[in-house]
Amino acid sequence: MPLNDLTAFPAIVSVIPKSGVQFLDFGFSIAKSSPVPKDWGFYDDPKAAARPTGAGDEAAPIVVRRGDVDSGLVETYAIDHKRIFEAFDRVWMPFPLFREELGGGYFRGPTNWARAYLVRLDAPDDDGNDIRLILALDTDLIDFVEDEAYLAPSPHDTTNGRSFSLPSPQDPTDWFLREPWVKEWCLDVFKEMIEAEDRRRSGSRHARPLTLDELRERMEGPHEYLARYQAFIELIFGLDILPKFVLVDRITEPRPAPIDVDIVIDLGNSRTCGLLIEAQPDQLGADITQAVKLQLRDLSRPELVYSDPFDSRIEFSRATFGRDHLSLRSGRAEAFSWPTIVRVGPEAVRLASLRRGSEGSTGLSGPKRYLWDDDPRRDSWRFNSPMAHGEQSGLATGVAFTTLVNDIGDAIHQIPQATPAHDEAWFPSIRALYSRRNMMAFTLAEIFYQAIGMMNAPAHRLRRRNADLPRRLRRIIMTIPTAMPLAERQIMQRQAEIARDLVYLCIGAAAAQPAADGASAATLLTHADTPLPDVVLKWDEASATQAVFLYSQIALHYSGDARAFFNVLRHPLNRADGASDAFRLATLDVGGGTTDLVVTSFRVEGQGANVTLFPRQEFREGFNLAGDDAVFRVVREHVVEPIRRALGAAGLGDRTDYLLNRLFGGDRGDMTVIEQLRRQQFAAQIAAPIAIGMLAAYESYDPLAPMPATSRPFAAFFDGTALANETVVTYVNQEADKLGATGFELQKMVFPIDFAEIDRTVRSVFLEMLQSLGEVVWRCQTDVLLLSGRPSRLPAVCDILRETCALPPHRIIPLHTFRVGQWYPFRDYQALISDPKTTASVGAMLCLLGEGQLQNFNFRADELKPQSTARFFGKLSGNNRLLKDDEYYEGLDLDDREYELPEKEFDFRGPMPLGFRQFPVDWWPGTRLYSLDYASPELAPKLNARTPLKIRLKRNTREVKDIIDSFVLSRIEDRDGRSLPNNNLRLRLQTIDNQRGYWLDTGILLDK
Structure with missing residues (x-):
């Protein structure tokens, strides 16, 4: 079970204001020798039974006995540990962390900024604890107003350094139990417990809801529900596991600058992993050993966290911290409001398994496969609600995030001001018809928000220097598949920037300002302490993997002398050639959705160990054939x-x-x-x-x-x-x-x-592709071939490459057998890269830091510039081959900004996939890029009678200057030579064969 490591918190723990919902994990075990009472005796006035139960009842049970210490007062009933866990196991409850008064005692509040979640573990954790307590703190501040409810810490509390803690049983806190919303909360939890017990006894999923009178009959006293809650609070106090809390002052000037943090994310088709690395203000360069894994908190089972590479699956799910409708009655409308709308990773996988089927569409196997799809969905996305009793879950709207996007999922602040005011694009989402492309922004927003919370979490900061300083994102670095079409790269860049903007708008760190010209999209204004982080999509996964190999060898084993390392490792034939002293390194990255090959030559400038590495990509290619x-x-x-x-x-x-x-x-x-x-x-x-x-x-x-x-x-x-x-x-x-x-x-x-x-089965998948790539490795005269990506662990992958004789077997290095060293964040106990999936994110971190921040490793990663691999363009066959007869354009040079497509026509007779390949041989696998189809089903029969249509394409350099492989329709003529409007056909980006979706999303296993 992926439980969070417990932290030995000091007596006083600092909390960063406005850092979202913060989680603190505590573990304990109640043994017979434990100092906490085994039970609590209560006097519950029987006369209160005649009064209304709930918010209108001002009475409360009185503790008359704690364990064996008897006060001699009349006892109505007792609450033991079993009854506490019966009621509050895996339930979010309000938690009284009140402000300490300077003269002793506690102020009346804040009442709605802390929640507690009690969990009995299926098996003890590594420390022998069989119970976990998760404390959640809403770190937003609310101005204190006299004669109004004190619901959350105020800015004055931070400037005055006030402490917050759990009152002792001797402190007068009965007023909190009498708060109407707290009483209703406890009563609701008790009612849910009784009804669940009735369902278990009857063996039925459905049980008739209990009336208030029936519920009172099941109580030992009129306020048993409050007695259980009071015993729960006293149990936690008696365990003495909670520290005091102080909110860091970020108001008083001068204030130190926050710690900058870079996040590196490798978001794959199947799995995702990430890293965080801090830049300490008093440290020259970067300490790469301080990089930490990105950690995701499971919001529906908050005792669980995930830091290893996680599933890329997403599910729409509203994060809740208890009974929001009762929290609203406290007077605080947005307490514990988690702004994002999708869950990612193992939590999403578990939620998907709980679907009933009639609730509608609730998630995707991964957003990266659908960057091409900008169509609105025909039916609405819905929340995955396993506990819902109705036939349909609610529409995936109604949280802070969805007020900032429209029905298609486009960010409203990025809509040009010139768009008419009545246009639907301006309206916040109501129908949840989000395009699958925008699922990437939704996914990244959840990851970014979790990262902001994690890096400011007390447990994380206490393991770092400057523990009381807040952390802020400085850069967001994302890796991309080596041969991803440049059109999809640009889409991914935009989606990451949109996700960043939406998160900062949600947390109040930015505000949209209308454009001065009144026509362009709004710009974001940020606080001086929280500028927008840069989004960097420079490095492909295969090139990043090469950085891991080179750093571990050159910086650690050769003390920076790259030339000496290259001389040792160069292929004897290349060393004897003498034509070039460059070292050629090839990387084959086999992922879940794509397989990519890159061959890079490395030139060394400088002498001895004081050198700079200059990479130059000699070849890159990729195919949509991989582990999945x-x-x-x-x-x-x-x-x-x-x-x-x-x-x-x-x-x-x-x-x-x-x-x-x-x-x-x-x-x-x-x-x-x-x-x-x-x-x-x-x-x-x-x-x-x-x-x-x-x-x-x-x-x-x-x-x-x-x-x-x-x-x-x-x-x-x-x-x-x-x-x-x-x-x-x-x-x-x-x-x-x-x-x-x-x-x-x-x-x-x-x-x-x-x-x-x-x-045999695995060979049948990879044989033809790997033989082709093996020939490229041989023709490029590479010195070493690295194998990365989790599927590279499959024996057939390495065996096929060895059989090609592209290189001697010892020059083909599967990275899961590579001893990388103790610096590697995802190493195993033998300092090996146990999961090659992780090399891309770690390598991207090295590419970033190698530009002047690492000792013995100066790596000019800025020299790695993506180039188009599209040389031949045309209609693809059913097995993704671009045959000679179907070539429409050849000799393309899309890297030249002035290059224009030839004035050539091709026939359109019906829907057709279009793609490209790199080499002038039709056995070389092609890459799908576009689909060309009728603009609507209604036009199809009319235009079909006039086929074949003559089609001309042109480069779309005016509208999207950064996308060099973007094409648009230039001219359409029917068979009689008459011109047709270009909007009669639709040329759209589509990089997978099945428009309906991937097999993990459709479930179709026997389609052929």
Whole structure:
């Protein structure tokens, strides 16, 4: 279980104002020898039963006994630890952290700035604690006004250095228990506990809600719900685990500047990871060993945090910290308002597994696959609400973030002022028809907001110097696939900038100012302490990986003498050539969605260890064929096929194929949304984890020492990090039973694992592509080839490259076997790169710091400039090949800003995919870039009668000067030579084959 490491907090902990919701983790275990009372005795006036229960009742239970210390007063009932956990386990509760008075005692408040979340762990943590307490603090400040409720710390509290702490049982705090919203909260929690108990006893998911009178009958006293809460508060005080809190003064002048922090993010198609590195003001250069992993907090299970590479999946989910409607009654409308709208990573994966199917669309397998799709969605996005009892969840709107975007998801502050005031683009989102492209901004906004909270968290700051200084983002560095089309690079840059803007608007660190000309988009004004961080998208994943290899060798092993290292490692044939003394390093980055190759030559300037490295990209190429394709093929051949055989053995016979195609095939006219959801859930939550488990086991396969075939039961693939969706399992079993399968139970299946067969399957995916790339490595006369990306651990990948004889085997280095050193943030206990996915983000950090901030490593990463690989452009075949007869343009030079497309025409006879390749051979894989289609279904029959249409394209250099591979329609003529309006056809960016979505989003496994 990915629990957060516990911090030994000092007696007084500083809190950074306006740093969002801050979390503090505490652990404890209640042993028999514990000093806290084993129970609390209460006197609850029976006469209060005649008065209304709830907000109108001013009475409260009185503690008459704590443990064995008896006051001699009458006791109505007792509350022990079991009853406390019955009521408050995994429930957010208001928590009384009040301001200490200078003369002793406590002021009446603040009442609504702290929440507590109690968790009984399934197993003790590493310190032996079996209970976790998560304290959440809303760090926004509210001006104090006499005779009004004191709801949150005020600016004066920060300038005066006032402390906040939990009052003792002897301090008068009954007034807090009598707060109407607090009483209603406790009553609501008690009612929910009783109704959950009734559902368990009846074995039904639905239980009749209890009336207030019925609820009173279930209480031992009229205020048992308050007694349990008071016992909970006294339990936490008795454990003595909470420090005092002081808010850092950021108002009084002069004030020291905040600590600058850079965040590096490698957001992949399948997985994402990130790093944070601080720039201490009193430190020359950068200490790379101080880089820390980006940490995400699970908002629906806040005891969990994730710092290793996490799933890129997103789900729409409203973050709540308890009963918002009751918090509103306190007088504070925006307490604990988490501004963003999507959850990312393992939390999103878990939420997706809890979907019912009738709530509508709630998420994506990853936003990076859909940067091309700017169409509004036909049906609204909805919140993933596993606990909702209705048929549909609410529309994904109504949080701070969605007030800043319109229905399509475009940022309202970026709409030109010249747009008419009545245009729908100006209206905040109501229908939640966000385009899939804008999901990238939504995802990055969540990551940025979590990063701002993490770097200002007390636990993080206390592990760093200048612990009482706030942290602010200085730069956002993102890596990109080596061969990502430049059009998509620009889109990704814009989405990252939009995400940054929206987060700063949400947290109040920026405000939109209308443009002076009255026509352009608004600009953002920021506070002097929080300027907008720069967004940097300079370095591709493969080049960044090279920086990791070079830094670990040159800076650490050769003390900066790059020339000596290159002389040792150069290929003997290259050393004998004498034509060039440059060192050529190739990197093959096999990711989840793309495979990229880059060959870079490195020139050294300077003498001895005082040198500068100048990189120059000699070659780069990439294909949309990677790890997810291997997973898909393993699903079809090693997951679905055993199910097929099991169904046949269960008596289905010829009906087996019929059932499998109904379950996992393409859409049908009679297919319900529930069936579509179950298909998608099976692919993402059953089939994919099984396939990934098989591939993980296959990573240790040695073809020279083959292991006998083995098997693994269904349950063994789901170890807690991935949970089998019982609803989907039941659905598959029931569908098989309907057709007459006898004794078929998916959850009891045993899947054969034949590594030789898995090796054959993986080879069938990568063989042709890797052979082609191997030839490039050989022709470029490279000295060393690095293999990065998690799928590079698959034995077939390395074996195929060795078989090409592009390089001697010892010059092909899989980075998961590379001993990188103790400086690497994601190292394992042997100082190895256990997960090659992480090299891109760490390498981007090195590229950033290598420009003058690292000892023994001066790396001119600014010399790495992206160049277009589009040389031949035309219509792609079904297997992404650009055949000679389908070439429309050749010899393209899109890097030349003055270059124009040739005045050539091509025929349009119907929807067609367009793409490019780099070499003049039609066996070289092509890359999809555009789709050309009719502008609307209504135009299709009219224009089809006039086909073939003659099409001309031109470069779109006026509107998007930074996108050199952007094309637009120049001219359309029908077969008779008559001109047609260009808006009759639509040329749109589309980089994946299926417009409906990726197989992990559609669940279609048997489409061919």
